[in-house]
Amino acid sequence: MKKYKSIGKLLAVSFFTAVIASACTEDAMDKVNKNPNNPQDAPAKFLITDLGVSTAFSTVGGDFSLYSSVYMEHEAGIGNQLYRAEVRSGEPTTATTYNNAWISVYANIKNAKIVINKCQEDPSEKGNVVTEAIARILLAYNGAVVADVFGDTPFSETGILNPDGTPMYMQPKIDSQESIYKEVMQNLDDAITLLKDGTAEDEGLSGAVGSKDLIYGSDPDAQAGLWLKTAYALKARYTMRLLNKSANQTTDLQNILTYVSKSFTDASEECKLDIYDGDSQLNPLWAFSYSRNSLAASESLIEKFAERNDPRAPRSFTQPDPSGNVAYGGGAKQATTIDAIKVAPNGTPQELQNNYGMSMASWAMTAPTQLISYHEVKFLEAEALCRLGGRTDDAKAALKDAVVAAFSNLENTVADAARNWLGGKADFLGNAVAEAYFDNEVAPLFAANPLKETMIQKYLAFFGASGESLEAYNDYRRMKGANENLVELKNPLNSNRFPLRFGYGADDVLANVAIKEAFGDGQYVYSEPVWWAGGSR
Template sequence: MKNRIINKKYFAGLLSLTLIASSCSDDALDRVNRNRNNPEDVYAKFILPDVMTATAFSVAAGDNSLYSSIYVEHEAGVHNQTFNAETRTGEPTLATTNNNAWNAIYQNIKSAKFAIQKTSEGGIEAGNAVTNGIAKVLLAYNLAVATDLFGDTPYSETGIMTPDGLPMYMQPKIEKQSDLYVEVNKLLDEAIAGLAGSDAGVSGAIGAQDLIYGGSKTAWTKAAYGLKARYLMHTLRISANRNGDLADILEYIDNSFTSTEEEMKFAHYNGVSAVNPLFGYSNARDGIGASKSLVTKFSEFKDPRGGQFGLWNARGSAVDPISLAKALEEAAPNGSPDQVQYTYPISFTGYAYTAPTMLLSYHELLFLKAEALARLGKTVEAKTALDEAIVVAFANLERSVNAGVEYIASAAPDIDLSEASAKAYIKSSVDARFKENALKEIMVQKYLAFAGASGESTETFNDIRRMKALGEDFIVLANPLNATQFPLRFPYGNSDVSANQAVKAAYGNGQYVYSEPVWWAGGTR
C-alpha cells in the first residue's frame, strides 16, 4: 500500500505542472546580462503550449472548477478556504479567493494576443494561418471564462505591450459582457476561417507543440464550433430569437465532435511531473468531502455512479470503499460541515491523478444537443442524444475512478460503469423521469455527469445560473445559505482590485457577488 499523505513525489509533480511547456530555470548567472523588458523573440508555436497547459490546469480546472464544485454541491468544502466557501465565510466575496485563476486568465490572454499578432498579416510569422486560428480559439476560451465568471471585465486594453515589453495600459478599462461575447464569437468565427488555411509562414507548422490536437486543423475547427454552441446556449435568457438560436446550436454541434476521440481535452498528466488539478488539491490539502446533496441524488435515483465513494482509515493512510448507504450517512452536510480533514467520505475521482481535463467534452455536446432538441419540442431526438450522453459520461467517470483507485485505494469500489450498466440505469431510472419532464431530466443528468475530476464543475456553475435566470429550478441545492448567499459570480482578482481603480470601484466590498447576476443571466454587468 502506498503512503497516501502528501506524497512528495506527486506534490513535486503538481508544482512542476505549470512549467510543463516552458524551460526549467537556467543557472542564475546566465540571466545576469539579460534585459527582462526585451526578451528574446519566440515563435508563436512555442508560446501556445504554455497557454494550452495553463488554460487546462488553471482556467478550465484548478481553482475555478474547485470553487464552482462547492457552490453547485458536487463537493463539500471541509477545510480552510474551501470550508470558508462552503459556509460562505469570506471566501465567496474576497478578492484573494480567485486571484490565482484571474492572473492565469490574463496571462493567457496576453500570450494568445502576442501569438495572434505574430501570425497575422504584417507579423513576422504572417502566413501561419493554422497557428493563428488555434491562438484565437484559446483566446476566445480564456475570455469567455473570464466574463462568464467575473461579468464585465477588462479585455481590449489587456495584454498590449510597448516595444520595451511593458504594459501599454496600466489600468485597462472594464468592458460590458454583452460586448465581450461579441468578441468571443468573432474570434471563433475568425479561427474557423483561418483554420481552413495552412501554416506557410517562416516558422512552419505547429505540429507536436500543439498539446491538445497535435496540429490537426480539423480538430480545432470542430472544437471552435462546439464552443460556439456552448456560448450561444449561455445567452438563451436574453435571446431575441430563442428558437433560431437553438437551431444554430444544433448546427454548430453537427459541425463539431462525433466521438470522444475528438473532444477538446488536456491529457498530459502522467502522475509524476504533471498531475490532474483536483488530485493536486486533494493530495496536498484534503479540503473537500463527499457532498450530501450529490450523494442524496445518486441514492434517490438508484444511480450506479453512487458507488464511487470511500472512507478514510488510519487518518489518511488509505481509503476503503463504502456502500452508497454508508456514503449518504457519512457525507458532509452542505453549508454546515465540521472543519476536519481525513474524516468525511471522498470520491475516488479526487485522487484521479492522471485523469484529463476537459475543455470541451463530447458528452457536453450531447447534453447541449439534447437540451436544444427538448426546448424545440423534439423529445424523441432529445432522448436519443441524452441516452448517448449518459453512456459517454459513465465511461468518462470510469476512467477517473480507475485512476483514483490506482493511486489511493486499498481495494476497488463496487461500481459498474459499463455501457450495459448505463443503459440499465437509463431504462430503470431515467426513462420515467424523462417522460414526466424531459428538459429537467436532461439538465439533472448533465449535472450528475459533470461531477468529478474532469474540471467540468465550472460549466455546471454556468448552467445553474442560467437556469435560475430562466426560472428553471431543476437542480435542487441543499445549502440553506443559498437563500441569501448563492454566489452569482466570482469576485474580481486582488491583483487588479489593488492596482486598477476601475476594477476596485466595481469590486466595492465584494458583496455584489450575491446580488448581481451577469448579463446573460439577466443582470446589467
C-alpha cells in the first residue's frame, strides 16, 4: 500500500494578485495585468494539453462536481465546507464557495478562444483543423458548464485579448443562458464541419496536435473520429438539457437519437482523461478526500440501492475503521453488508470525521475523469425513446446497455480504491451480475414506469469518482423544471433551501459591477432556477 506524506503537488489553485501603488510611472502602469513569468505565445497544440487536462480535472472533476455530489446526495458532507453545504449553513450562498472553480473554468474559456483565434489568424497555425475542432468542443463544454451552474453569466466578452495579451474587457458583460447555449451549439456544429466525418488532419506549419491531446492523442489515426463522436455525444446531452425550452420536443428527441447513433459505440471510445498514475497525477476526488476527509456514505443514495437489491451496495463502500484511520487505509475494509456501512443522514450528520462509512470512490487514485461517458449516451438514448413512446423494447435495451456499462465503470473505481489505497483486492461483480440485476430488479420497475426507472438508474450510475455528479444535478433541475418528481432526495432542508444554481465567484463579485449587482446577498440561489429549468436568468 502506498503512503503519502505530502499533498502539496495534488491540487493546483490559481490566484490573481492585485497590485497597488501609491506612485507609478506610465511605464509601470503599462505592466499591470502582464505576468513576466508566463510566455506570451505558444503553439496551439501545447495550449490544447492544458485545456484538456484543466477541463477534466477542474471543470469536470473539481468543485462543481464535488458540491453537486452533496446536493444530489451521492455523498454526505461531514467536514469543513462540505458540511456547511450539507446543512446549508452559508456555503451555498457565499461568493467564495465556487471561486476556485470560477477562476479555472474561465481560464479554460480564454485558452480555447486563443487556440481558435490562432488556428484562424496565425499563418503557422492555419490548416490545423483538428486542433481548432478540439478547442471548439472544449469551449462548448466549458461554456455549457458556466451556463448550467451560474445561469446568466459572462461568456462572449471573456477571454478576448488585446494584441499585447491584456484583456480587452476588464468587466465583461453578463450574457443570457439562452445566448450562451446558442454559441455552445454553434461551436459543436463548427467542430463537426472541421472534422470532416472523422477524416480531417492538421496541416498547419506548426505541426499536428497529435499526442499533445492527452484525451485522444494516443491514437492519432483515430483522433479526429473520436472527437467527432464526442461532439455528437455533447449535442445529444445539450439538446436534452434544453428540452423544456424546445419548440418541438418530438423533433428534438428524434435528433437526440440521431446524435447518439453517431456517437460512441462502446466504452473504449468515451471522452475521458485517463492519465492518473497514483503518483504525480491523481484523481481529483481522491486528492480532495486525502487532504480534507470531508465526505461520508449518503443514507439517501444507499437507500435507493437497497430498495432495488442493487449489488453495488454495500460493495462500493467502506465500513468505519474502529482505529479512526479510515481515511488512510489502516483497518478500513470494504463493507459486506449495508448495515455495516453506518450511513450519514442527509441534512443532519454529525460534523465528525471517521465516524461514518465512506464511498470507495473517495479513494480511487487513478480512476479516469469522464467528460462524457458511453453509459451517459446510452441513458440519453433510453430517455429519448421513453419520452417519444412506442418503442419500449428499444428503450429497455438501451437502458440495459447503460446499466451494464455503468457497473463496469464503477467496478474500475472500486478495484482502484482497493488496490491502491485499502491494500487488497476488491470484491465486486462483473457483467453477468449486472445483467442479472437488470433482468430481475430493474426490468419490472421499468415496465411499471419506464421514464422514472431510466432516470433513477442514470442517477445511480453518476455516483462515483468520474466527476458525473454535476450531470445528475443538471438532470434533477431539468426534471424539477418540468414538474417531474422522478428522483427523490431526502435532505429535509430541500423544502426551501435546495440550491437551484451556484453563485458567482468572489473574484468577479468584487471586481465586476454587473456581477456584484446580480449576486446581491447570494440568497437568490434558493429561489431562482436557471432559464432552462424554468427561470428567467
